[in-house]
Amino acid sequence: MFKKITEIFKAKDLRYKILFVLGIFAIFRLMANIPIPGIDVAKIQQFFAGNQFFGMMNLFTGGALDKVSIVMLGLGPYITAVIVFQLLTMIFPQIEKLYKEEGEAGKQKFNQYCRIAGVPLAMIQGYAMIFYLKAQGVIGILDPITIVAAVVAITAGSTIMMWLGELVSEKGIGNGVSLLIFAGIVADFPNNVQKMFLTFEQSQIFSYVLFLILSIAIIAGVVLINEGRRNIPVSYAKRVRGNKMYGGASTYLPLNINPAGVIPVIFAISILMIPSMLASFLNWSFVTDALNNAWIYGIIYFILVFVFTFFYTAVTFDPKSISTNLQKMGGFIPGIRPGENTAQFLQSILSRVLVVGATSLGLIAVMPSIIQGATGVQQFSFMIGGTALIIIVSVALDTMKQINSQLEMREYDS
Numbered sequence: 001m002f003k004k005i006t007e008i009f010k011a012k013d014l015r016y017k018i019l020f021v022l023g024i025f026a027i028f029r030l031m032a033n034i035p036i037p038g039i040d041v042a043k044i045q046q047f048f049a050g051n052q053f054f055g056m057m058n059l060f061t062g063g064a065l066d067k068v069s070i071v072m073l074g075l076g077p078y079i080t081a082v083i084v085f086q087l088l089t090m091i092f093p094q095i096e097k098l099y100k101e102e103g104e105a106g107k108q109k110f111n112q113y114c115r116i117a118g119v120p121l122a123m124i125q126g127y128a129m130i131f132y133l134k135a136q137g138v139i140g141i142l143d144p145i146t147i148v149a150a151v152v153a154i155t156a157g158s159t160i161m162m163w164l165g166e167l168v169s170e171k172g173i174g175n176g177v178s179l180l181i182f183a184g185i186v187a188d189f190p191n192n193v194q195k196m197f198l199t200f201e202q203s204q205i206f207s208y209v210l211f212l213i214l215s216i217a218i219i220a221g222v223v224l225i226n227e228g229r230r231n232i233p234v235s236y237a238k239r240v241r242g243n244k245m246y247g248g249a250s251t252y253l254p255l256n257i258n259p260a261g262v263i264p265v266i267f268a269i270s271i272l273m274i275p276s277m278l279a280s281f282l283n284w285s286f287v288t289d290a291l292n293n294a295w296i297y298g299i300i301y302f303i304l305v306f307v308f309t310f311f312y313t314a315v316t317f318d319p320k321s322i323s324t325n326l327q328k329m330g331g332f333i334p335g336i337r338p339g340e341n342t343a344q345f346l347q348s349i350l351s352r353v354l355v356v357g358a359t360s361l362g363l364i365a366v367m368p369s370i371i372q373g374a375t376g377v378q379q380f381s382f383m384i385g386g387t388a389l390i391i392i393v394s395v396a397l398d399t400m401k402q403i404n405s406q407l408e409m410r411e412y413d414s
Contacts, residue, residue, distance in 0.1 A: 031071045071161055257360075
């Protein structure tokens, strides 16, 4: 372990990337403690302490929401914009071509559209949040100038978060959006654990022990899902070039049990924010009450995670492209004809594997809500819940893989 850390900091460019990411984290935490103008933070913290859904939202912003800071929306507007545009790829062929067929330049243009759309979404969500808090009596009467200043501050904070995420992806290591969400959860983790101990009751000791066991099971489950593979045998035909013979080898094409990673969980949380925002704006108390019910919330959350696992995989994984590349390299799956038959075979295997991956991911995400419904201990749902553990473990595993791959490249070069 210590040897690995020493190797990381000996490599100059890798050390720079890690220190750059840590510097971005520090900026994020500083911004998370800058409140928007005209807000009584103490009243708002009391409100969020008794609200399950907003407690979950607060978890993903690292406590920025209950402080009503300028980054109170986190990366929510940008993630919502990404979801909308990825849905549009299934409706409009031009957007699908831009995302899938125009290479890196097309993806950069696609991301640019998402960033632009994130700005008006941040304005709408910021105004809806202020309107909701005002309707709940958490904040007093605000004059129009203060409301405009607050919305501008929230929009600017969300835009800066998008920019920081892009910087981390470009100059750091790992996925910037996932790492910033990871940083928010980890930063508020000690505070959440402290709250859990302060509300501890001896009569609920069995429930706390059960939740500790559940947390360990969730960590093991996340590792199993992330590392699980379905290996498909691939053979390569022999080819003669000059005096040398190539191919003739056999290998495997690995299909992840959950190719989408932690993205479906992040997407599901972002989508769950929308009905709550609309309910607050339209004063639909029955929607808010339903989302605060552990069982209803858990069922909706599970369905969204399950659906988004299939959806995100369909957008990012193209069996036809893999089949074409295999055929060009002289590879084939034994017993399956190259071309269209190979693509259909890969799609059928992927569909069956995804049922296992999506179901497992959904169950892990809603386990704490199920336990909360059975035990009545509210802290289980968002203090150190399944969603937080899924993101922490998944992002940590992915980042470690990228660091290890860079270290292996340096060992190979030397």
